[in-house]
Amino acid sequence: MDVRDATRDVRDATRGRSGGGRPPRRGRRALIACGAGAAVLGGVLVLSAPWDGRDAPPPAPGPAALARGAVTTGVPAALPDLAALIGDRETHLRAHPLDGASWAVLGAAYVEQGRRTADGANWPKAEKALRTSLETGPKRNPQALEGLAALAVARRDFPAAKKWGESAVKAAPKRWTAHAVLIDAYTGLGDDKGVGRALDKVMELRPRTPAVGALAAAVYRNRGWREDAAARISDAAAKAEAPAERAAYLEQAGRLAFERGDREEALRFFQEALRTDPDQRAAQAGQGRALAALGRTTEALSAYQAALAKRPGPEYALELGELYESLGLGQAARVEYDLLRERARGAEEAGADEALMLGRLEADHGDPAEAVRLLRAEWGRQPGIAVADALGWALHRTGADEEALEFATIATDGDKGGGVRSALYVFHRGAIEQELGRSGPARRHLREALTINPYFSPLRAPEAKRALTELGEPPMEGPPD
Incomplete structure (x- = not known):
């Protein structure tokens, strides 16, 4: 250039x-x-700045x-x-x-x-x-290399993030922020061992800062260590000094609380994040999520609309559309889904990878075969856990349930890398097992999804309850011979 x-x-x-x-x-x-x-x-x-200490602080x-x-x-x-x-x-x-x-x-x-x-x-x-x-x-320029890695993460281009991040680490091995950006890159590539190595290095170089605590919380969440994640992010929020930093950690704490089904605590975290930094739009969308779970749908719709007005992220449009759909407002839902497609296309023109978001949308609210096409390519390029779950569900929506179960198992089996305690992922696995006639595993996973978070989705949580009712109680069996 x-x-x-x-x-x-x-x-x-x-x-x-x-x-x-x-x-x-x-x-x-x-x-x-x-x-x-x-x-x-x-x-x-x-x-x-020079200061002689006699008049006033710098x-x-x-x-x-x-x-x-x-x-x-x-x-x-x-x-x-x-x-x-x-x-x-x-x-x-x-x-x-x-x-x-x-x-x-x-x-x-x-x-x-x-x-x-x-x-x-x-x-x-x-x-x-x-x-x-x-x-x-300079010839060795870790700041620029690290910036390119962070840009690739923002674009969801995890192979590029890995390349730039590893180059930054090579240029400055003791620069902890270069190791930190590799955590996101390896997570997107499904490389759990790489995530562990990068986190160990970050904690060795910078163990006591709030930012590192927040990174550790995200990794622990992905491994299913929910209590450890909550403790880490709580400490990070308490120690953060700048309002924007503290608000970001409060929003992260709110997401963790919501994922374990604690609607009231999640709402408190999201509200406090917004009070701390009114530009924290992720917290505003989280507020909508928690309010919907509490049955306060009018307030929830307002919160989502306010978040989208200032931060038009496709994920918020999908959540709002599904909330509309759960309320029987199909036309309003379709407007949000169309906006999601428009925003995703704009992001792709700017170099972002929106295949995961578009695949999730098409699987449930569009063309499932197109979702499979998008997500197969995504899995081949960057096989993260979120992609495994989305591809499994898209295959289920096309009727390919045997193959769908393979990916749903990857997304939910800790031995295969899917340690995250996600009610949505477990619901997907249970629904696929029910379709295959595997009543015992289906019943177990549907119950587990509702135990993890009974309010995980305004559309899918009621589906999980209906599916359990259809399955009924397990048959009574006598003792084995």
Whole structure:
């Protein structure tokens, strides 16, 4: 890539933005201070401005500096701070287009902003900035390599995430954030041993930070260690200092609570996350999930609609559509499913892989044969547990239940890698077994799904209850001969 092209992209991106390309006065001071020297402590960029200790403490870092501290130390950043950081770096790079380190920071900021807003337009900008950093930065450039790995994770391109992440680790073996991004890459590829190695390395290099606690919680959740995951994320939320970081961990705690069927606790976590950071739209969608489970459907619909207005993620459209469908509002559900397809197409144009989401949609609300086609290709490229579950269910919807059970077993059998305690995955396995006439296993798995979380889906939880009623109680048998 020509550095002049990337510089022109930055210039064009900032034209017409409110406030112009020139950062706020406070942001300029922070940027100047960053150029003079800074240190990252506890996830926050601490500026090394001179201070003789007699008059007043040094000034607090500005929004751009706070966001830079976040994106370079593996913690969530506030959206307004990210906007300030992007404006600062774009302004700086128009004057200093060969500053490879700033290109890496800008690319990482684009990735984080795109992740927070579900805006695929960020991905091409991030890729240009990070590749320009590789061209203009030092020969060993772990920041840019790590940024490309994070971008690949955001796009659900886990083979690329593995490639870039392993290159970043090779360039800087003691950089814990490079090992951290590999956790997501290996998870998407179904490599549980790789996940374990990466987590061990992260905990060796940075054992006591909230961000590492949140990473550990996610891994423990995927292994079915629910109590350990809850303890880890609770500690992370308690120790986080920045509001955006604390809100992200509260949202994660809410998801864990909901997955174990605790609607009230989940709702409290989601509400607290929103109070802490009003831009935490994942918590707002979680609020809709919990409210629907509590029977407060009008509030649930409002929460989902508000989340989608600010973060139009396809997964929220699928959840809202299924809630509408459970209420008998088929036309409203179809509107959401069509919006999901539109958003997924837009994300794919920006380089994202939406095969999993589209496969889930088509299996239940569209063309199951198309779902099988999409998900077979996805399984061949990146065989994660979520893909195994979705492919098994899509095969079931086409009538291929014997093969469907093979994938459902992978998704739910800890010995095969499926250690996560997912009520939806277990329901899928039970429904497939029922179709195959395997009443005993079907009854066991359908009950297990409702034990894990009786409210796991407004559509599928009632189906599980109906299926158990159809199966009835197991036959009474005498003692064996």
